[in-house]
Amino acid sequence: MNAPPVQLRIAREARVAFASDLHLSVSEPDTAEMALTALRDQARGCAHLFLLGDLFEMWVGDDGADALAQRLASLLSDLALEGTHLWLMRGNRDFLLDVQAPQLHAARFSSRCSATLLDDPCLIDLHGARTLLAHGDAYCTDDTVYQQWRATCRQPAWQQAMLSRSLAEREALGRQAREHSEAGKREQSDALMDVNLMAVEAAMQAAQADQLIHGHTHRPALHRWRDASGTERTRLVLPDWDARAGRGHVIVWQDGAPLAPG
Numbered sequence: 001m002n003a004p005p006v007q008l009r010i011a012r013e014a015r016v017a018f019a020s021d022l023h024l025s026v027s028e029p030d031t032a033e034m035a036l037t038a039l040r041d042q043a044r045g046c047a048h049l050f051l052l053g054d055l056f057e058m059w060v061g062d063d064g065a066d067a068l069a070q071r072l073a074s075l076l077s078d079l080a081l082e083g084t085h086l087w088l089m090r091g092n093r094d095f096l097l098d099v100q101a102p103q104l105h106a107a108r109f110s111s112r113c114s115a116t117l118l119d120d121p122c123l124i125d126l127h128g129a130r131t132l133l134a135h136g137d138a139y140c141t142d143d144t145v146y147q148q149w150r151a152t153c154r155q156p157a158w159q160q161a162m163l164s165r166s167l168a169e170r171e172a173l174g175r176q177a178r179e180h181s182e183a184g185k186r187e188q189s190d191a192l193m194d195v196n197l198m199a200v201e202a203a204m205q206a207a208q209a210d211q212l213i214h215g216h217t218h219r220p221a222l223h224r225w226r227d228a229s230g231t232e233r234t235r236l237v238l239p240d241w242d243a244r245a246g247r248g249h250v251i252v253w254q255d256g257a258p259l260a261p262g
């Protein structure tokens, strides 16, 4: 099997910052302040900053960008001016980020951030290691109800139908979907909400990746293990952000490994 090509090579000298699951929302101002401040302070001076999905608690189209989204965009643009390369990935909350439609009269959000949108997953060479970047929800295969929804809401026809609705309608639908998913979460078992290790190994094998970096599960950890074939694998799970719980930080990769937070 031919190894898929890497989309980006990052030299060992380059410091790289990763974050995901900021879940920015005007209803959680403390978390938003904490996340924006940390991004500005910790990503400064890094050669690259990767934001791997769920930047926003809800995203109903690029025309719905609120004051918080504008602040993130200008913060990221400032970092770009200072020389940091910016990369965004969609999550399961902001899956409509950057999706274009004839009815939308708004610039792509990534361009407002001076960032490049990445596919999920995306393979890079990080300090010499083949590294798969993903939001992480695709590997939660035990949650079959969610996977059905994921397949639906990623169909171009579904997305275009959604974006043809008015912004007010989309916001109302988004709020409904969120309430529904919060109620569903409380009823679901813990294991269902985590990644399936077989799905993780299959994805890493297909990409011939040594490392996987993802968010989504809100279970920050650095996992190292050997799979059945004896191949050594690393999986870094990024933290989500919650000011009340004191959770959330930017992970900085330096000299081939993540630095300890703090």
Ligand SMILES: [Mn+2]
Pocket (backbone or CB within 6 Å): 021, 053, 054, 091, 092, 093, 135, 137, 215, 216, 217
């Ligand atoms: Mn997520």
